[in-house]
Amino acid sequence: MRKKKSSLIAAVLIAGLLAGCGNSGSAGVSGSAGESGGTDASQAQAESGQGSGNFNEFGWEVPEETLEINILDASGSYAPTEAEKAGEENVIAYFKEKFNIQFNIQHIAGDGTEAVNLALASGDYPDIIRNLSFTTMEKFVKMNKAVELTPYMDNIGADVKASMGEHYPLFLDNDMKLWYVPTLMGSISELPDNSAHIRYDEWQAIGAPEIKTPDDYYNALNAILEKFPTTPNGETRYAMSLYEDPDPATYSGFWGLKNGYKVDDEGNFTYWAFTDEGKEMTKFFNRFYQDKTLDPDAFANNFEQWKAKFSSERIVGAVGGWWISYNAGHEVWQSMDPNMPEDKRFVQISFKGENAEGAYLSGKNYLGSSCTIITDKAKNPEALMKFINFQATDLGKAISGWGIPNGTPIGDTGRTGKFWNIDENGNWEVDSEAKQQLVTETWSYDDEYYWQGVPWLFMNQSRWEDGEHNIWPNQMWYEENKWKSMMIENMAGTIFDASTYTLRVKSDEVKLAEQSVKDAWKMNWPIAVQANNDEEFEAAWTKLQDALTVAGIDKIEEAYSENYKKAMEKMGQ
Amino acid sequence: MVEKIKKKAGHCWKMFQKQRQLWLLCIPIIIWVILFAYVPMYGLLIAFVDYMPGMSVFDCEFVGLKYFREFVLSPVFLQLLRNTLAMSVMGLTFGFVAPILFALCVNELKNGWFKKCVQTTSYLPHFISWVVAGSMIFMLLSNEGIINDILKRLHLVEEAIPFLTEGRYYWVMYTIANIWKGMGWASIIYLSAMSSMDSELMEAGAVDGMGRLGVVRYVILPTILPTIVVQWILGIGGILNAGFEQHLVLGNASTQNYWDVIDTYSYRYGIQLGYYSIGTAVGLMKSVIGVLLVWATNWFCRKKLDTAIF
Numbered sequence: 001m002r003k004k005k006s007s008l009i010a011a012v013l014i015a016g017l018l019a020g021c022g023n024s025g026s027a028g029v030s031g032s033a034g035e036s037g038g039t040d041a042s043q044a045q046a047e048s049g050q051g052s053g054n055f056n057e058f059g060w061e062v063p064e065e066t067l068e069i070n071i072l073d074a075s076g077s078y079a080p081t082e083a084e085k086a087g088e089e090n091v092i093a094y095f096k097e098k099f100n101i102q103f104n105i106q107h108i109a110g111d112g113t114e115a116v117n118l119a120l121a122s123g124d125y126p127d128i129i130r131n132l133s134f135t136t137m138e139k140f141v142k143m144n145k146a147v148e149l150t151p152y153m154d155n156i157g158a159d160v161k162a163s164m165g166e167h168y169p170l171f172l173d174n175d176m177k178l179w180y181v182p183t184l185m186g187s188i189s190e191l192p193d194n195s196a197h198i199r200y201d202e203w204q205a206i207g208a209p210e211i212k213t214p215d216d217y218y219n220a221l222n223a224i225l226e227k228f229p230t231t232p233n234g235e236t237r238y239a240m241s242l243y244e245d246p247d248p249a250t251y252s253g254f255w256g257l258k259n260g261y262k263v264d265d266e267g268n269f270t271y272w273a274f275t276d277e278g279k280e281m282t283k284f285f286n287r288f289y290q291d292k293t294l295d296p297d298a299f300a301n302n303f304e305q306w307k308a309k310f311s312s313e314r315i316v317g318a319v320g321g322w323w324i325s326y327n328a329g330h331e332v333w334q335s336m337d338p339n340m341p342e343d344k345r346f347v348q349i350s351f352k353g354e355n356a357e358g359a360y361l362s363g364k365n366y367l368g369s370s371c372t373i374i375t376d377k378a379k380n381p382e383a384l385m386k387f388i389n390f391q392a393t394d395l396g397k398a399i400s401g402w403g404i405p406n407g408t409p410i411g412d413t414g415r416t417g418k419f420w421n422i423d424e425n426g427n428w429e430v431d432s433e434a435k436q437q438l439v440t441e442t443w444s445y446d447d448e449y450y451w452q453g454v455p456w457l458f459m460n461q462s463r464w465e466d467g468e469h470n471i472w473p474n475q476m477w478y479e480e481n482k483w484k485s486m487m488i489e490n491m492a493g494t495i496f497d498a499s500t501y502t503l504r505v506k507s508d509e510v511k512l513a514e515q516s517v518k519d520a521w522k523m524n525w526p527i528a529v530q531a532n533n534d535e536e537f538e539a540a541w542t543k544l545q546d547a548l549t550v551a552g553i554d555k556i557e558e559a560y561s562e563n564y565k566k567a568m569e570k571m572g573q
Numbered sequence: 574m575v576e577k578i579k580k581k582a583g584h585c586w587k588m589f590q591k592q593r594q595l596w597l598l599c600i601p602i603i604i605w606v607i608l609f610a611y612v613p614m615y616g617l618l619i620a621f622v623d624y625m626p627g628m629s630v631f632d633c634e635f636v637g638l639k640y641f642r643e644f645v646l647s648p649v650f651l652q653l654l655r656n657t658l659a660m661s662v663m664g665l666t667f668g669f670v671a672p673i674l675f676a677l678c679v680n681e682l683k684n685g686w687f688k689k690c691v692q693t694t695s696y697l698p699h700f701i702s703w704v705v706a707g708s709m710i711f712m713l714l715s716n717e718g719i720i721n722d723i724l725k726r727l728h729l730v731e732e733a734i735p736f737l738t739e740g741r742y743y744w745v746m747y748t749i750a751n752i753w754k755g756m757g758w759a760s761i762i763y764l765s766a767m768s769s770m771d772s773e774l775m776e777a778g779a780v781d782g783m784g785r786l787g788v789v790r791y792v793i794l795p796t797i798l799p800t801i802v803v804q805w806i807l808g809i810g811g812i813l814n815a816g817f818e819q820h821l822v823l824g825n826a827s828t829q830n831y832w833d834v835i836d837t838y839s840y841r842y843g844i845q846l847g848y849y850s851i852g853t854a855v856g857l858m859k860s861v862i863g864v865l866l867v868w869a870t871n872w873f874c875r876k877k878l879d880t881a882i883f
Contacts, residue, residue: 113845114844117847117849120626123627136847139627236717244825244826296733297715297716297717297738299825299827300711300716300825305711511846512846512848515841516648516649519829519841520648522826522829523830526738526827550648551648
């Protein structure tokens with residue numbers, strides 16, 4: 001009896017174990033609708049996505065049978081809010097109804113690159129991958145798992161090619177073949193990425209001294225600090241603060257470097273830490289530290305901690321993205337006090353080192369920083385390319401950037417919201433109320449999630465040919481917004497085309513050296529900034545240079561120089 | 574010789590026959606171990622090839638010890654080793670002793686309700702994630718945190734002590750944070766060893782005139798020594814594991830010189846950059862060193878303390 005019992009238990013356990021082994025899932029990837037993968041059924045439907053002759057108001061030829069588009073979004077760290085989830089559901093339903101397209105979108109909750117590498121290893125990836133890094137894209141190409149797009153560029157992909165414009169040759173590989181489209185390319189040439197910030201009302205209170213040089217900025221911030229040394233709650237204020245991942249390469253733009261490099265006439269690159277300009281930049285921050293007006297937690301703050309400090313008025317000045325003082329400044333204050341004085345806000349300003357030709361703070365990379373590929377799983381890549389091309393048209397950009405037109409319910413609030421309207425004949429306009437709210441900065445960014453969420457496969461964020469519109473609802477009509485106009489005016493001349501400065505596909509040697517270099521400056525630059533005296537500063541600066549040399553900065557300088565020269569050659573310059 | 578082997582094999586077979594029901598019960602576990610602990614080990618081959626996800630390991634180019642060399646010759650290797658060993662040794666020194674002392678103290682508590690209360694409370698930090706613990710530590714130790722505020726108000730310091738932004742404080746902060754988080758939980762095993770102790774021994778000690786310290790020294794500690802030794806041997810095996818998520822949460826650019834350890838390096842290069850061969854090589858190297866250290870410590874403990882794991 002005991003024998004039988006133990007045999008039975010063993011058999012059950014073995015069966016359980018084997019049953020457990022039978023299931024495999026794709027860890028870290030969550031599907032929002034349907035199943036992924038290029039199934040025969042979905043491909044059969046995809047094939048029908050051509051040539052019905054029935055065009056909708058967006059200019060899309062609606063297929064007779066549903067076109068399934070299976071997408072893996074490789075951006076990672078997907079943690080949507082309820083509003084974002086609802087937005088994606090609304091978009092999926094809208095595209096099914098109006099376009100007869102079924103989006104099946106997989107998102108990645110963890111690290112995007114890691115998940116895509118695993119997907120590649122297991123062969124479990126769908127027809128399209130968007131937001132893919134260039135390095136991972138290269139792996140797909142090397143393994144013949146990406147579809148070549150060059151043959152489509154003069155026919156069903158013509159709008160994509162037109163969008164790429166003069167930069168088209170830079171997307172091609174050495175054999176002049178196109179394997180991907182950028183997920184997001186182009187730029188708004190007058191919109192800065194980075195700037196210095198100063199509290200406008202306080203700047204006026206000290207007599208609005210002119211700020212043209214780093215010294216001017218330093219003096220203005222300290223003058224404000226002297227006049228308003230504490231917050232209304234009596235807390236200490238600091239002239240300058242930073243938060244996680246400070247970016248000395250960008251900061252060196254105030255001293256005339258571009259993307260952190262000094263480029264000579266022959267196209268040779270020198271890293272900021274080996275230039276006088278880079279040293280001046282570091283001394284600028286060190287001066288705040290030595291004067292004890294730099295936030296002592298400047299290198300320990302994460303963005304949320306920094307935002308808490310900034311929004312409680314403890315920081316007088318900052319350098320970084322143009323939006324940081326919106327997000328952590330007056331947008332917070334306005335939400336707490338609708339009657340807040342209009343000029344209690346930060347403004348974006350620029351200055352340049354005395355010997356610098358100009359301040360180069362925003363290197364616009366028209367080529368994009370991630371890409372979309374059609375994989376070998378797609379049995380009818382033409383149908384997918386057709387949709388990608390639709391996103392290059394004006395109405396494709398409108399629905400992808402501005403979201404669902406004509407009104408979408410905002411959760412269960414009973415309200416509806418929209419940015420634009422379109423009628424059955426394809427006549428469209430930006431909603432006048434929405435425009436007014438954006439111009440007066442009373443627009444609810446929380447509401448717009450409900451009509452946003454179209455997966456971008458190819459998107460060009462440059463201004464349209466009409467010179468007015470672009471995909472970002474809040475980046476139009478600058479002239480009608482006093483503060484945006486001021487920013488554009490203040491930051492004129494700080495924006496440059498950095499497409500040729502961008503090294504997208506890197507060799508293993510360069511990639512490893514780049515990580516080592518990043519480690520080296522991340523470890524040593526803060527020490528130089530936090531040096532207690534000039535002697536300590538010099539020692540820290542030498543240590544930084546030594547660490548960068550050992551880390552292989554020469555390999556990176558060489559790779560960037562070579563890439564720049566090749567890119568200039570490709571563009572015929 | 575052949576005769577001896579045959580005899581031994583015969584003995585084994587007899588034992589197996591005798592214990593066949595037990596072996597039958599073990600089959601699922603053995604299969605599990607083979608499937609999930611040994612079969613995946615073929616992945617270690619990744620350390621010796623230029624691995625590309627999506628390709629079979631056997632199709633990738635064999636590069637021998639290239640990635641081991643790259644790691645050892647990398648400019649930060651010595652710094653990584655220093656940080657890893659320093660924090661591990663501090664953990665093994667203070668972090669190892671703390672739960673023993675705590676268990677001894679708890680064992681001395683006579684009030685049953687109070688004892689349970691102390692024990693349960695001491696386990697709580699173990700269940701707090703490092704992300705939450707990191708926020709608490711930031712609130713306590715930042716330049717404007719509670720500790721600096723108290724020190725300033727008591728006029729013990731004029732300026733805030735940069736606990737979080739100056740590297741030299743990092744190892745101590747990390748060790749204290751680890752002790753706070755793990756001491757209660759790690760004490761369970763010692764308390765359990767003490768609870769199985771013969772109470773007559775304690776009574777005999779008391780009759781012999783030993784005070785509380787005497788009982789601890791001559792009765793309790795010798796009783797739990799095997800447990801301590803086992804924990805020590807296992808701890809030595811993990812000497813190259815000096816934390817991972819703690820550093821990502823507690824560390825920042827200013828202190829990276831002190832918190833960057835082998836595991837964080839392996840994460841950056843192996844996972845974030847997608848160089849699985851480097852990550853595997855570093856992991857394999859750590860495992861081999863760990864196994865060697867366990868053997869050596871086990872041998873030492875068997876010789877000197879007459880206690881060992883195997």
